[in-house]
Amino acid sequence: MSSVEGLPDWDRCAVMGVVNVTPDSFSDGGHWFDTAAAVKRGLSLVADGADLVDVGGESTRPGASRVDEHEELRRVIPVVRGLAAEGVLVSVDTMRAVVARRAVEAGAVLVNDVSGGLADPAMIPAVAACGVPFVLMHWRGFSHDMNSRAVYGDVVAEVVSELRDRIDAAVAAGIAPERLVVDPGLGFAKEARHDLGLVAAMADLRALGRPVLVAGSRKRFLGHVLADADGTPPAAHHRDAATAALSAIAAHQGAWAVRVHDVRATADAVRVARALTPPASRTSPNTGTGLDAGPMLGW
């Protein structure tokens, strides 16, 4: 677990809880659309064990069309401000430089851009000027037609190479490499087999030299894995146990953070992974293994 400049050093994989302030996100759209409900949701994710809360105002589910900038600002900024005022570490999930900048002014400590700075040419310079950490996700185009871009010869090699280009662009524009996080973009221009191949290739992603964020929560590839005999996948909100399994695996393979909707099970999963990780492989070697964390009660 490597560290990210500008954020705390957790001694395990961090847990990023999701608050989508949207009417139409694929797995939780409409639930937290109102500012007060969204802030309350963020606080309850923290109570469940989230280290960071990711606030987004634009759905990126496959096929989604874009929300306008004014509406995105209206959805996101009050929620960022409300959570930051409560001491929550807030990440803003946006492809727009203006939203990123305004969110940082409102207290966000991390910018999470699913387009890796490609959707808005002003994004990377804006993040460089703000001096906050930046998540670069692998992206091949907007959601309305991204499924048609799921064409790979060697998915791992191509995603790694395209992410390396984004790192180079960010660094060239003045973002400190120590502030960059990479993300394979599970479900974005990818079929289930591509997503699974990328999760299994954590070592190749980590070889980029930057911390890795894994965001597979409730996504289609998990539905595909869980589908019944006639191929019908469970509904998105019935994929949380599979998400927690993914969190444990990603954490054990050295992911820096996992982004999830249901925090409680993942908070446990990353602690189990920590207990199985030798202290020497962690960022903060003094923090114990987790095995000696308390009295041995029962078995």
Ligand code: PMM
């Ligand atoms: N996926 C979604 C939204 N934001 N951010 C990052 N860094 N990585 C992702 O894979 C990602 C993201 C879409 O999922 P949601 O609708 O459940 O939020």
